[in-house]
Amino acid sequence: MGIQIVKLPDIGEGVAEAEVVEWHVAVGDMVAEDQMLAAVMTEKATVEIPAPCAGRVVALGAEVGALMAVGGELVRLEIAGAGGPAEPAAASTAVKPPSPAPLPVASPTAKPTARAHQPISSPAAHDVKTSDIANLPGRNRAPLGPPRPVGEKPLASPAVRQRALDAGIDLRQVRGSGPAGRILHDDIDRFIRDGAPGPATGNGKRPNTVVEDVKVVGMRRRIAQNMAESKRRIAHFSYVEEMDVTDLEDLRASLNAQHAQHRGKLTLLPFIIQALVKAIGDFPQMNARYDDEAEIIQRFGGVHVGIATQTPVGLMVPVVRHAEARDLWDVAAEVVRLAEAARKGLAAREELAGSTITVTSLGALGGIASTPVINRPEVAIIGINKQVIRPVWQGNQFVPRKMMNLSSSFDHRVIDGYDAASYIQRIKGFLEEPATMFI
Numbered sequence: 001m002g003i004q005i006v007k008l009p010d011i012g013e014g015v016a017e018a019e020v021v022e023w024h025v026a027v028g029d030m031v032a033e034d035q036m037l038a039a040v041m042t043e044k045a046t047v048e049i050p051a052p053c054a055g056r057v058v059a060l061g062a063e064v065g066a067l068m069a070v071g072g073e074l075v076r077l078e079i080a081g082a083g084g085p086a087e088p089a090a091a092s093t094a095v096k097p098p099s100p101a102p103l104p105v106a107s108p109t110a111k112p113t114a115r116a117h118q119p120i121s122s123p124a125a126h127d128v129k130t131s132d133i134a135n136l137p138g139r140n141r142a143p144l145g146p147p148r149p150v151g152e153k154p155l156a157s158p159a160v161r162q163r164a165l166d167a168g169i170d171l172r173q174v175r176g177s178g179p180a181g182r183i184l185h186d187d188i189d190r191f192i193r194d195g196a197p198g199p200a201t202g203n204g205k206r207p208n209t210v211v212e213d214v215k216v217v218g219m220r221r222r223i224a225q226n227m228a229e230s231k232r233r234i235a236h237f238s239y240v241e242e243m244d245v246t247d248l249e250d251l252r253a254s255l256n257a258q259h260a261q262h263r264g265k266l267t268l269l270p271f272i273i274q275a276l277v278k279a280i281g282d283f284p285q286m287n288a289r290y291d292d293e294a295e296i297i298q299r300f301g302g303v304h305v306g307i308a309t310q311t312p313v314g315l316m317v318p319v320v321r322h323a324e325a326r327d328l329w330d331v332a333a334e335v336v337r338l339a340e341a342a343r344k345g346l347a348a349r350e351e352l353a354g355s356t357i358t359v360t361s362l363g364a365l366g367g368i369a370s371t372p373v374i375n376r377p378e379v380a381i382i383g384i385n386k387q388v389i390r391p392v393w394q395g396n397q398f399v400p401r402k403m404m405n406l407s408s409s410f411d412h413r414v415i416d417g418y419d420a421a422s423y424i425q426r427i428k429g430f431l432e433e434p435a436t437m438f439i
Helices: 125-127 129-136 158-167 185-196 216-234 247-262 268-280 328-343 417-432 433-439
Strands: 002-007 015-023 036-041 046-050 055-060 067-069 073-079 090-093 236-245 289-293 296-298 306-308 309-311 314-316 357-361 380-394 397-411
Touching: 002 397, 015 216, 036 073, 036 216, 158 185, 216 314, 236 417, 247 268, 247 328, 247 397, 247 417, 247 433, 268 306, 268 328, 268 357, 268 417, 268 433, 306 328, 309 328, 380 417, 397 417, 417 433
Parallel strands: 306 357, 357 380
Antiparallel strands: 002 073, 002 090, 015 036, 015 067, 036 046, 055 073, 236 397, 289 296, 309 314, 380 397
16 A cells, blocks of 8 residues: 655646635545545636545645645545555655654644544444444443533534534534544434433423534635725725616616517616716716725726626626627626626636626615625725615605615725715716616
């Protein structure tokens, strides 16, 4: 037998380190050649790392969320052979130490919060009934114990943790009978059978005291860092304006009735983009980026509109480039294409960067008002709230009208409040009298 060290490969484009965002294997797993071992994320992309050969995983080089340098030890594989070292493979080096030792955490900046990647118990152990194990002669039945000290986390496999969560069991109340106090399925069975210490309510239900720690990694970490940096460095102020979009919705319905079949269906978003692009002609300071370190404001002739899009991995902002050169249906088609690509994880890096102003909307969940966070280093973001039918006084009576708010935020370091309000008023004028957008 030999040991093969799989190293983090050079992903290219000047990347020196990557964050481990997901393990596809655990210690003790048998893996085949080219089977995916882990997913790592750089500033530019998420990359899957395959196994260079078949073998058994004996050690993992980092916890999820840790940063690893290119060339760092990612995985150690025990491989079959005549006792000599395995042939070196791409992005890996074969060694044969006397005995495999656990690898250190890859980055000192990522502090481990719990022991992870413990060896997997033998599958044969699950073939034995819980009752048989509990009644074996001489077996020490682990008693139920008090809550563990603050900061001490119980050791358990993901399957055991999920089972405890479903059953409303606080694992800190369970005394583990496995190695190093690891909690097994048998311990959960015993806990359920013998009962948990602590009071129960009159209806027989027990309080759920489970506390789950969710590590912030991958895309969620990037979002958290970007949002915190935007709020820390930008002097945000928000402006909310109500507008009557009844005529706009009538126009949209008419255009869809005539052209949806062969030109595609129009949503409200393309009209919003058309209005903000046309308004930028009189307010070029909105279509800009502020480099606060160099103290330079870059104003752009082309309007590259970022579309804040919710995806399974978090918020992403694909970019409709040169919206000033697109017509209504072209904008609509590009928005649909980019949103679909982002949600499927197929958007290119170039499609997720370079915006000069951003539009954000929660659709039907848009609420009455919001305070969106600016997509730094931009200086403005336009927030769309949901439409509601409200009574509006016209002449001598109330009439039902479709009303909607725009909740927008601006960088007060470079945008004055008067200019921001005037810009939104110009957009309001275009949306309330939509024909003027096309003159």
